[in-house]
Amino acid sequence: MKSHSDGQNPLWYLGIDWGTTGISAVLLNYSTRCFYPWERFPTERTQVGVSLKLCLDWGLPGVDGDSIIEEMVSQLQGMANEQEEYSQEVWTQLSGVIVGCPAHWSDAYRFNLREAILRTGWVDRPHQILFLEEPIALVISELRDTAQGTQWQGATLILDSGATMTEFALVDVPLNKSQLKPENFHLGSLAYGGDAIDQDIIVQLLLNVDYPLLSASLEQEQGIKLPQVGEVDLESRYHFSQYLGRSDWGQGLLAIAREVKHRLQAQNQITVRLKQQKWTIQRRDLEMKVFVPFLRALNREINRLFVKTGVAPQAIRQALCTGGSASLVAIARWLRQKLPSAAIIQDRTPQGQPPKCSRVAYGLANVPLYPQVLNTVRHQYSDYFLLLELLRVMPNEAIAEGQIFYLLEQRGINTAVCGDRLRKLLAGNLPPGLLPKTSDRLYLSPQLELNQPLFIAQGTGLYTLNLEQRAIVMNQFEQVLATSNQTLDDPYLVLW
Known part of the structure; x- marks a missing residue:
């Protein structure tokens, strides 16, 4: 079998868009800047009809969670097995995997999907698997060199509506695309599709x-x-x-x-x-x-984004409308009314059939050429890692925030870039996914119950660790990590 590379030692990257109804993937040969899309692979649901993608966001592996991860591994391997045209050397030279993630989803989704990919053996180390919000990937997909020579610039609205989620983003695309950063994107989502x-x-x-x-x-x-x-x-x-x-x-x-x-x-x-x-x-x-009630709810959420950013609908120069549900005629009509100055780009497929490969997957594969769009701090320091570090360094007696940060810095943690997230943890905002939400417990056994605060603020800038609750949380992590390819012992390295 042949390799698609003309280079001596090419670096290959794989972009994976795990959707509710199918997986799309695109390989990038970094040496030649060539993209190779894979045929979309249909995904299955749980026995009660719930998307596996949703299950990964509900919590860390528990009684049922590990079987779900194994099912994800099976589907990923099934997709790869159908790509017979790619030689083994592509897999041995695979340097990284970039995966799409819905905006504002928990670290549980990233941990679980990273674990599934590690179990395929495609890459060896957790830091080789990176995550990018799907609306951002859609913008990056348009930065590829194409025959049409599309060059986006200025205020842009992204609308991605699939089977379970509708996501949207506002971004002011600069003329110099290397200046595009995570903070340029303002993201929102609606759990309706x-x-x-x-x-x-x-x-x-x-x-x-x-x-x-x-x-x-x-x-x-x-x-x-x-x-x-x-x-x-x-x-x-x-x-x-x-x-x-x-x-x-x-x-x-x-x-x-x-x-x-x-x-x-x-x-x-x-x-x-x-x-x-x-x-x-x-x-x-x-x-x-x-449709009208859905569009009313969607309009309400997007208006909030306009108000938050100070961008007027009339200032939008282009809008991308993609995803299975976004192909509806009613959505295009509503967008044209709402964005009178914008060029509307709407993906349409016959009879609601999905495209052979998604725009998101192309955008994810394009990330190595635009690495500045990644949130490297979130990659290095996950919420679960930061929580574990707090539990590792805090003594049994009361301690000031400054002392906590000093102890973390002694362990190599850059508190200057993650200090706000550490303060939220100390204030009692535990990472989403650690405690399954009420609606999620309909399908997964709750893995953790905390009936008291983990950290207790003394009111004088001091914090005390609740030792009983600490034991519960540490036991939860020990059970999860005992069978995992991830340790959460150190910050992750950054590929670029």
């Missing part, structure tokens, strides 16, 4: 119209609260997803909802059937009862 749209179609256009009594019985007899249309409403959506996945009838409703969503993009009316039941659905009903 194509799956939630499907549920809202079922509730608003199928059940409420022809099965109002069933809708009532779900809430009264089975305790299933139907989700609020257009809203995140995670706990209700998780319960409803579980209910739909338990029966052929529920799965049939989901299939109809997807059909309605895609066919009514080009038609004014369709008729769909499930067993003996028949529905005739108008496009205007779909838009008014489902």
Whole structure:
């Protein structure tokens, strides 16, 4: 088998976009600046219909978590096994893996996905696996040299709406692309995507119209609260997803909802059937009862981003609209109204089919050519590492913040760049993912319960460590790290 390199000892990098419904990956030959996309590989869900990607964000491996990581390893290896055109030397020369991460997701996601990649054997050390927020990767994807010679500049809006998340970003793209830094990006997200749209179609256009009594019985007899249309409403959506996945009838409703969503993009009316039941659905009903509430919620979140940054919608020069749910005609129409001066770039695929390879994966593979966009401090010092360092250095007696920082500096920690995060930990803001959220516990066993503060502020600038709670947290980490390829003993090195 051949290598794609013309260089003597090329450095290869792999960008991986792990989506809810599929994995996209792109190889970069750093020597030749050539990109090699892989065919999109479909992913599976858990037995209760939850995305594996979501599970990785819920917490560190526990009773169920390690089996989920092993399933991720299996899917990654399955994707790699289909790439027969790449020789073994590509794998031996793989210098790093850059992985997409939704904005504001926890360190649990990074820890778990890093562990899955390490178990594939593609790279040997944890620091060779880096993470970049997906909206930033979308901007970086447009910095590639292309036949069209696209050169973005000025105020830019990114909208990425997939099956489970809708993410957005505002960035002022400089003329000199080497000046693009993480602080240039203002990120936001809404935990609502194509799956939630499907549920809202079922509730608003199928059940409420022809099965109002069933809708009532779900809430009264089975305790299933139907989700609020257009809203995140995670706990209700998780319960409803579980209910739909338990029966052929529920799965049939989901299939109809997807059909309605895609066919009514080009038609004014369709008729769909499930067993003996028949529905005739108008496009205007779909838009008014489902899309408009979603766009109202999305508009609210993006307006907050405009207010926060001081950017006016009229100042946006270009907007990229990508992801399976972002291909909806209603979203493009809304964007054109909201951003009258912007060039709207919308990815469209036939009948809702995903692209062969995602823009995010191209952007991730492009990161070695624009390494300044990475948050190197977050890479070096994860929240879990900083928490462990605090637990390692704090004595049994009360100690001042300055003394804590001094002890950390003696261990090689640069407190000047992570001091704010250390103060948040001392104030009791434990890293997300260490304690699973209420809605997440529907599917994963809670790994850790703290009923008292870990750090106790004395009110005079002194902090005391709760030794009982410390023992609980340390035991949790010891169990996780005992079977992990990660130690959390030292800061991670930076590749570039």
